[in-house]
Amino acid sequence: MKFPGQRKSKHYFPVESRDPLTNELNPVIQPRHTHITGIDQTLVDIEAHVDEEFIARHGLKKGNSMLIDDAAAHVLYEELQQQNLITEEFAGGTIGNTLHNYSTLADSRSVMFGVMSRNIQIGSYAYRYLCNTSSRVDLNQLQPVDGPIGRCFTLVTECGERTFAISKGCMDKLTPEYIDENLVKTGSALVLTAYLMRAGDDPITDAAMTAIHYAHEADVPVVLTLGTRFLIEQDPQFWRDFIADHVTVLAMNEEEAEALTGHADPLLACDQALEWCELILCTAGPSGLYMAGWTEEDSKRETSHMLLPGAIPEFNQYEFSRPMTRAQCEKPMKVYSHIAPFMGGPEKISNTNGAGDGALSALLHDMAANDYHKLNLPQSRKHHISGLCYSSFAQICKYANRVSYEVLAQYSPRLSRGLPEREDSLEEAYWER
Numbered sequence: 001m002k003f004p005g006q007r008k009s010k011h012y013f014p015v016e017s018r019d020p021l022t023n024e025l026n027p028v029i030q031p032r033h034t035h036i037t038g039i040d041q042t043l044v045d046i047e048a049h050v051d052e053e054f055i056a057r058h059g060l061k062k063g064n065s066m067l068i069d070d071a072a073a074h075v076l077y078e079e080l081q082q083q084n085l086i087t088e089e090f091a092g093g094t095i096g097n098t099l100h101n102y103s104t105l106a107d108s109r110s111v112m113f114g115v116m117s118r119n120i121q122i123g124s125y126a127y128r129y130l131c132n133t134s135s136r137v138d139l140n141q142l143q144p145v146d147g148p149i150g151r152c153f154t155l156v157t158e159c160g161e162r163t164f165a166i167s168k169g170c171m172d173k174l175t176p177e178y179i180d181e182n183l184v185k186t187g188s189a190l191v192l193t194a195y196l197m198r199a200g201d202d203p204i205t206d207a208a209m210t211a212i213h214y215a216h217e218a219d220v221p222v223v224l225t226l227g228t229r230f231l232i233e234q235d236p237q238f239w240r241d242f243i244a245d246h247v248t249v250l251a252m253n254e255e256e257a258e259a260l261t262g263h264a265d266p267l268l269a270c271d272q273a274l275e276w277c278e279l280i281l282c283t284a285g286p287s288g289l290y291m292a293g294w295t296e297e298d299s300k301r302e303t304s305h306m307l308l309p310g311a312i313p314e315f316n317q318y319e320f321s322r323p324m325t326r327a328q329c330e331k332p333m334k335v336y337s338h339i340a341p342f343m344g345g346p347e348k349i350s351n352t353n354g355a356g357d358g359a360l361s362a363l364l365h366d367m368a369a370n371d372y373h374k375l376n377l378p379q380s381r382k383h384h385i386s387g388l389c390y391s392s393f394a395q396i397c398k399y400a401n402r403v404s405y406e407v408l409a410q411y412s413p414r415l416s417r418g419l420p421e422r423e424d425s426l427e428e429a430y431w432e433r
């Protein structure tokens, strides 16, 4: 496991290397490894640049992710092909992307639950999915199905906004028997998307609920990303209840946050949603991103950054604290943090697809690193107080933001490599620029 955040000097702890002074005391040579698990609708993104008229003509709604039937998918695909509009065909799926990016950043294992075509032809979408996924993502648990995986027509309009049209194939056929109880229970987190709840009569929703049940039994954090505001708008109360009942960590963008809480201001939306869960990552496009969560009043840490104005004045005052669950606190207090886009964002953004997924994979990396450290160095002072994350709110914001930048700069939702090594110390010049 590579470590997120300040890795070079004071927080660097290569748990696998032998320290001649502490060898006797600490005979652990082979570190114990951690993993995270996730469930996704196995999808390939078929990316094309189109105009708004195209979106309207095919009955789609800009910015939404809509399910389309086979006939509509056929017409759409034919037109894209005839006009030579397809620019990329690449593995996608919001959790697939997140797990891939997590494994790439952390150089560590993630386990994906989902389906995969039983018979795979070279060059097919299923084949492409496997080729475009990091070898650190464990695909051994995938359920074989007699049919194609899903296709996600990713239609990018001039403004950079993306509209998804989903042709399901067999992507929702995952059954609960294919959720490995032990893997979920031994994971550092279980990651899910709100899209899993719109499968109609297909079994993937049950599979997700089964995994949530296992995670709760073992106190594994359940992480939910909201997908699209249109899904949340349909029934905000359902989602509030769902989050309150099942979710530890919530990831969303500012539009989804508004649909969920009614607050257009991300800070107020986070404040509200904290009543239902333990930790929030709220991305806000060109305004950067917010984190909100809980910490122990007695161990809160004051920021050395400028205090920020906002709907909650000086809201970032304790952003150097580490996120905890309310149950881990004797006197829980709310903490907020914000960061502007890394270096103001890339010079040109042709497509923001996956920037939010990238930010979430950084947060997952920090959570898993905490677990890994605790598993291997349980006596460390770091674990005198239990926390959800290895780093502070402020540090996770920096990291998440940096990863989003990389996704934007690459024009693809999946990182092709980890962050540059010279950033091993986040305190050094790269971050201070």
Ligand SMILES: Nc1ncnc2c1ncn2[C@@H]1O[C@H](COP(=O)(O)OP(=O)(O)OP(=O)(O)O)[C@@H](O)[C@H]1O
Residues within 6 Å of the ligand: 227, 252, 253, 254, 283, 284, 285, 286, 287, 288, 289, 340, 341, 342, 344, 345, 346, 349, 352, 353, 354, 355, 356, 357, 358, 359, 401, 404, 405, 408
């Ligand atoms: N136009 C932009 N300029 C600078 N940075 C941006 C811009 N858009 C996004 N970012 C960066 O990417 C992060 C995530 O972006 P955004 O809020 O658009 O995610 P999202 O809507 O969840 O994306 P997706 O659902 O496609 O993964 C932001 O917090 C910010 O750091």
Ligand SMILES: O=c1[nH]cnc2c1ncn2[C@@H]1O[C@H](CO)[C@@H](O)[C@H]1O
Residues within 6 Å of the ligand: 041, 043, 044, 045, 065, 091, 092, 093, 094, 095, 097, 152, 164, 166, 193, 195, 353, 354, 357, 413
């Ligand atoms: O219904 C869906 N289920 C799962 N993933 C989806 C769905 N719609 C869009 N995306 C995925 O979201 C990613 C960007 O965040 C895209 O890569 C796309 O594949």
